[in-house]
Amino acid sequence: MAVMKANLYTWALAIQAAAKQPDYDCILVPSEIADMAAKKHGEAVKVGKAVSEGDFEKLTMKQLQKLAQANSISIARTKKDFIKRLKPLEPDVDLESLKGTQLKALIKKHKIGALRSKEELIALLKKKIAEEAKENRQGAGCKAG
Secondary structure (H helix, E strand, O other): OOHHHHHHHHHHHHHHHHOOOOOOOOOOOOOHHHHHHHHHHHHHHHHHHHHHHHOOHHHOOHHHHHHHHOOOOOEOOOOOHHHHHHHOOOOOOHHHHHOOOHHHHHHHHHOOOOOOOHHHHHHHHHHHHHHHHHHHHHHHHHOOO
16 A cells, blocks of 8 residues: 555656646647638738739738848848938938948938838839849740741
């Protein structure tokens, strides 16, 4: 009987120790996975439709950024972008000859963000699509001839 009580006591301690283990929520049930997949598919369809219609304005900033990156378009502004934005604000400054720290100071002064705006991303995406369409037309013309 004493052995049985010792085993029960050991078993109870093991259960207590297991109960104190952190509860990990890393396993998803199939319905949660299906819901996540459906949501992701729905978003992909929305983006695809907007792209095919050329209506990028319907997309969120995050969707535009992902689309730009997928098309090898940087979402960060370049030195050329900063200079273009600064020219109307600093007409008397030779922006082309500024060094990095001087340019950064002006960017900070005028509160110009490091990332491209929605309008800039849309313009770049439309330009990329137009270039690809032109290349496809030229490529098709070469094959036919």
